[in-house]
Amino acid sequence: NDNCSCCLQSPLLTITITADSLYNITNLVSDIALRVSFAATWNAVIVVKDADHFLESQGLRHRDHVNTILRQFESDDSISFWVSSTCNEELLTRFSAVVNFPELDAAARRRLWLNHFGLNNPAAIMWNNEHTLIGSSIADQKEMDHSLLLRDIEKLSRHQLDGRMIDNIVRSA
Structure with a gap:
């Protein structure tokens, strides 16, 4: 928007x-x-x-x-x-133009989920997946939580949902 x-x-x-x-x-x-x-x-x-x-x-x-x-x-x-x-x-017929969008594929749904969780920067996601601070249990826990979130987003992306359904799920949570 x-x-x-x-x-x-x-x-x-x-x-x-x-x-x-x-x-x-x-x-x-x-x-x-x-x-x-x-x-x-x-x-x-x-x-x-x-x-x-x-x-x-x-x-x-x-x-x-x-x-x-x-x-x-x-x-x-x-x-x-x-x-x-x-x-x-x-x-x-009342509208000047009508744009029909195809159904979202898994990659598009993944991007929507990532955006809702504030993970819309691919570089940050890659950095978080590749770097952990050794000797810091807090950093290790954050990294593990982040990895679990990414795995959950991957699972959610497999479900046939449109953008509105994803928005409603996030708003309802």
């Missing part, structure tokens, strides 16, 4: 739609409208996370709310990214 904002030299405004927020759809619609107007004022890039909750068809009344919000995004001429793994084909 930060990379996108940095490339466009605009602030980033993230909107997360949870399943709970759908219980009061009227408040959700007004909240999103307010945030979209802020984004237009700030010339911000909007990322709508977990858009599946909102975009999935849940009846005619809900579809009206979806259309109202999408019109709000169109009228404010904002740049927005809607993160969704499934979407109604009819709704896709």
